[in-house]
Amino acid sequence: MSVTAVAGANWGDEGKGKMTDALAADASFVVRFQGGSNAGHTIINSLGKFALRILPSGVFYPGVTNVIGPGVALNLTDLFQELDALTARGISEPRLKVSDRAQIVLPIHKQFDELEEERLGDRRFGSTKSGIAPFYADKAAKLGIQVADLYDQKRLLERLEAALTAKNILLEHLYHKPRVNAQLIAAELGKQAERLRPYVCNTSELLLQAVRSGRPILVEGQLGALRDPDHGIYPFSTSSSTLAGYAAVGAGLPPHAITRIVAVTKAYSSSVGEGPLVSEIVGPAAEELRRRGGDSGEYGVNTGRPRRIGWFDAVATRYGCMLQGATEAALTNLDVLGYLDKIPVCTAYGINGSSTTQFPVSAIIGSAKPVLDELPGWKADISHIRKFDELPPHAQNYVLQIENLIEVPVRFISVGPDREQLIVR
Ligand code: GDP
Secondary structure (H helix, E strand, C coil): CCEEEEEECCCCCCCHHHHHHHHHHHCCEEEECCCCCCCCEEEEECCEEEEECCCCCCCCCCCCEEEECCCCEECHHHHHHHHHHHHHCCCCCCEEEEECCCEECCHHHHHHHHHHHHHHHHHCCCCCCCCHHHHHHHHHCCCCCEHHHHHCHHHHHHHHHHHHHHHHHHHHHCCCCCCCCHHHHHHHHHHHHHHHHHHEECHHHHHHHHHHCCCCEEEEEEEEHHHCCCCCCCCCCCCCCCCHHHHHHHHCCCHHHEEEEEEEEECCEEECCCCCCCCEECCHHHHHHHHHCCCCCCECCCCCCECEEECEEHHHHHHHHHHHCCCEEEEECHHHHHHCCEEEEEEEEEECCEEECCCCCHHHHCCCEEEEEEEECCCCCCCCCCCHHHCCHHHHHHHHHHHHHHCCCEEEEECCCECCCEEEC
């Protein structure tokens, strides 16, 4: 049995949580490999509605081992809050393993994220202010704290002092804020380390053994391909790779083990925060789609921010599927479009008088205008349908047109937020 990756083809919020929850039924392991608690997955199943930010989406299956890999930005406060929130709602304590090499998001990372967005003013990136960019900056600068460092007080203090030297100068002289003290942070981390201890292990060995013994593994990406720092809408990207290919690195898996890649895309576009969104719509049409979208409108799971809305963008999604190396696609939220007479789809970008289906670089994308084709709407509630052939012909046609445009077979069609509201082709 191979490793399956579930990854976003767009800007995030594509419905990966729902798809991972559905596919996790057949998995022994569900693994997070990048990002932190800066974005949320919404999961709705027979146990209720849940917003997960850091825990892998396999936590609702008692037989699944959930793994937080070395590539994750681990905020311990958020992790424990999420675990407590689950158990408070009667969910049994999930099986959880945390990599001893994962690095810790510190309160100072969050503080720097907030201070920097405030300093940038109009030039801000629309960060969720969870400390992710300062965290990955420290990791690249070799100033990060690994989980294993938490169990050696002397080393922890030395690592913290190294990480804080330059930050304290910036705090004092750039942001005009009080300095922070390494010993206080070490004491707080020491308490959290005790609670974390039972979960900590070498997750790469664990997963390698699982691969060797043929146990099914699901790796779940956070955000989407267009937020990838190398290939996405830089600098409105995130700070770790959002691509399935990175799962090998961030989870510690043999690259050849990842043989199935499900790219998740929405039947329309949505994006939280700043940055280019070529097929964006505004005004009453956007308001209506935002209100009808998702399980209770298109508002950020983590931040509550209204998501920006647009028509399906085949240029961005074909590119996103290509980057993910998608072997198949999952099209979510198809039910949401059931109110429209005609459904515009962005099939190309017009740039300086010519048309292209290739996703442009950030220096050019600002001048791109959407080329829209209209497809007929089906004007029906499809949320109860479980077979492709039973969808109204215009809904089938919408799926087939998208499949043609993105050049990846659409294997899953999601017609509602619940686990069961899924058509498998
Ligand atoms: P993720 O970060 O990719 O997991 O996506 P989010 O959870 O942030 O956003 C997806 C939203 O769409 C959530 O509100 C889901 O409950 C909802 N959702 C997922 N699939 C469907 C679907 O097929 N139809 C509807 N109406 N909502 C869906």
